[in-house]
Amino acid sequence: MSVHAAPDRASSPSRPVSIHDLRASKERGERFAMLTAYDASSAALLDELGVPVILVGDSLGMVALGYESTVPVTLDEMLHHTRAVARGAPHSLVVGDLPFGTYQDGPSQAFASAVRMLKEGGANAVKLEGGGPMVEVTAHLVRAGIPVMGHLGLTPQSVNQFGGFKVQGRDEEAAEQLVADAIALADAGAFAIVLECIPEDLAARVTTAVPVPTIGIGAGPSCDAQVLVWHDLLGLTTGRLPRFVKQYADLRSEVAGAVKAFVSEVADGEYPGPEHTY
């Protein structure tokens, strides 16, 4: 498998990425990356860098809104940030997470929420968590022309049921259920499936079993794609991080240095200098 930053963008740099490009990537054996973003300027940078998929995750609640989990996030909060991301990213595929309580009641509730995500949020697709009853929800949305990304394994909106953020699918029964859910979601028309915090051999089984791309986070290297949260990638998060996080930068230290320099230059009367003054 080779690594490709942006499916099909090399041949047509100004064409927006579609769900079909992602499937074609899997068929060609080309891995791709997805990243979260929550505002227009970050989204514009990712778009410019050719990141094919931007997820406006409900991780928004934890990394930007100060909630303890994703459970309190509302659809209006998601729409506010999804609109900003969609404005910033004309080429990347923008996926808006449906937050807890806005789709679990069934197909019509999910349809109403997903329509808002596309019409008011400007997203190209929605993501929803879970298998089982979410298969019918997925089929309903897809029939209505709404692209759906599935999400299996550790589904953070169910953290209260799991009793914490724990690796899922460890025993064979749970593993078999997860493979069956993934196949059912793909059959229902999901265009990709996030696999979060599951053993790598299970992720490999799912990746082989479904024709659509699997997007791993804490699911090992066999997935067709990988996703990280913006704040984790850049080293902006504090505290104990999950094992799967790789910090590619230490922006927290960089930002702290800049803020300290500003505060001290203001105190010393060094800033603004003549070159900053009209």
Ligand code: KIV
């Ligand atoms: O909300 C989110 O950012 C997510 C990703 C971690 C997959 O669901």
